[in-house]
Amino acid sequence: MGLLYGLIAVGLALIFGLMDVVNFAHGEFLMLAMYVTFFLFTFFAIDPLLSAPLAAAALFVLGAAVYLVIVRFAMRAKANVGMVQIFATFGLAIVMRGLAQLFFTADYRSVPNSWLGGKTVSVAGIYLPQPQLFGALVAIAAFGGLYLFINRTDFGRALEATREDPGAVALVGIDKNRVFALGWGLGGALVGLAGAIMATFFYIYPDVGASFALIAYVTVALGGFGSVFGAFAGGIVVGLVEATTALILPPSLKSVGIYAVYLLVVFIRPRGLFGSM
Amino acid sequence: MLSVHEVTTAYQGLVAISAVSINVEKGEIVCVAGANGAGKSTLLKSIAGAERPRSGTVTFDGKRLDGMAQHHITATGIAYVPENRRLFPRLSVRDNLRLGSYLYRGDANREGPLDLVFTLFPRLQERLEQRAETLSGGEQQMLAIGRALMTRPRLLMLDEPSQGIMPKLVDEIFQAVKRIRDAGMTVLIVEQRMAECLEIADRAYILQTGRVLMQGPAAEIRGNPDVRKAYLGL
Secondary structure (H helix, E strand, O other): OHHHHHHHHHHHHHHHHHHOOOOOOHHHHHHHHHHHHHHHHHHHOOOHHHHHHHHHHHHHHHHHHHHHHHHHHHOOOOOOHHHHHHHHHHHHHHHHHHHHHHHHOOOOEOOOOOOOOOOEEEEOOEEEEHHHHHHHHHHHHHHHHHHHHHHHOHHHHHHHHHHHOOOOHHHHOOOHHHHHHHHHHHHHHHHHHHHHHHOOOOOEOOOHHHHHHHHHHHHHHHHOOOOHHHHHHHHHHHHHHHHHHHHHOOHHHHHHHHHHHHHHHHHHOOOOOOOOO | OEEEEEEEEEEOOEEEEEEEEEEEOOOOEEEEEEOOOOOHHHHHHHHHOOOOOOEEEEEEOOEEOOOOOHHHHHHOOEEEEOOOOOOOOOOEHHHHHHHHOHHHOOOOOOOOOHHHHHHHOHHHHHOOOOEHHHOOHHHHHHHHHHHHHHOOOOEEEEEOOOOOOOHHHHHHHHHHHHHHHHOOOEEEEEEOOHHHHHHHOOEEEEEEOOEEEEEEEHHHHHHOHHHHHHOOOO
16 A cells, blocks of 8 residues: 555655646546546446556646646746645646536446455465555556656656756757656656556545545655655555554554654654655 | 847846847857846847847847747757856766757767767766766866757857856866867857957957947957957956
8 A cells, every 4th residue: 555655646746856846636636547447447348457557648648738738837927836836736626526526426436346356365374455466566667667767768867857957958958848748747647557556446436536645745745855766665654654553543543643653754854754855 | 150130138127138239150259248237148048048039030040049949949059058057966967968969869879979078078077977066167167068069059159158167277168169169160158258258259249238339350359449448457
């Protein structure tokens, strides 16, 4: 579970690190990815295992479009750019949630009888649910892929350069808007992957993103704002803390531990575990 | 090669340059000199697309540049090294140079200009793995010029390359500019240090409060008694 939190948070951290914009619609991106998976399963009988790349691709397009159509213009505000960005993405979140209720209804949906759903695998006598296990593998693979992409490719280097100084990349002929759109697309694709996997073991409803988004913000802050690696590590920490809390306290209080650890980190090390700011 | 025709650029209503016209011919080193606030940097920004001129035209090899996006202007063959250099501070020297050749990423010979860069500035080769922010001011300027050369420009524009650099390196950089011209490029250089700049330049313009005050061959301007008194302190 922690690795999935990490995957969601990495998408958020990538966008924030790139352009100092917090995507308040990140949870709604997740919600949409879950619905995409649900509909592909219900209407086309495509198992979430196979539709995960489709959900990632759909969310890549959505992420890039959100940047090009909304955020790009929000950043041109003459005053209070930070506020304008917050309200732009927050407004988008509300619109997405509203549209989801209108078109998908507020009913709880689920993806029953998927290949992995409800199955477990026994490792040394411990039963592990297959969807979560698979999710963990996908998360690790996605993170590895992202790492290679950023460190080994020209686009990745362009991403790093834009993160350093978006005003300077035009000097070497890079269009910063394309890089930003790519960053938003990647952030969307990562949360799209997470959504596809979570659809196999979590109910799908219009507000589902909110609780996960909150955890994602905590994860990003825990790991250190803007640090992609930190967000991923933060996700693991959050997952472990949540699981441990659930052992000690009643399951309904399992989130308490996350926020307690978060408060502790903020008090002791405000820049986060791996933050450089 | 480059023709700036009656360009006016303003910041929030404040006119920084007013109807400035300059010409740069292929193979020249042209120096634009003037005091602080004369509009030298604004002129380069208006050519590079970092500022949008309010009126006037900029033409480069027959192509209109005014109104074009900055990254497209870079792709036409103009490399611009701004005053504050704008390196990518936390990336290595190698990555900064590599980003310079971003436009040629499909090209087998993308690192072609690297030989010239290392011949001009051997120090960069010694510091390839260092982060750009750990370089001295002079080395950063060398890297900024190096990165600009990697874009394979036909016209190189330098804004105050001598700023914040120890005197010994200033001379090294001006010598490098001459060698860059000898390698077939054209250089437009903006400087407050008029004496050094006029020494390497073929022609010069003097800007004052946003207008062209004087223009002509560098030697002529150097010999002008008014210039000697007002700018060169002779």
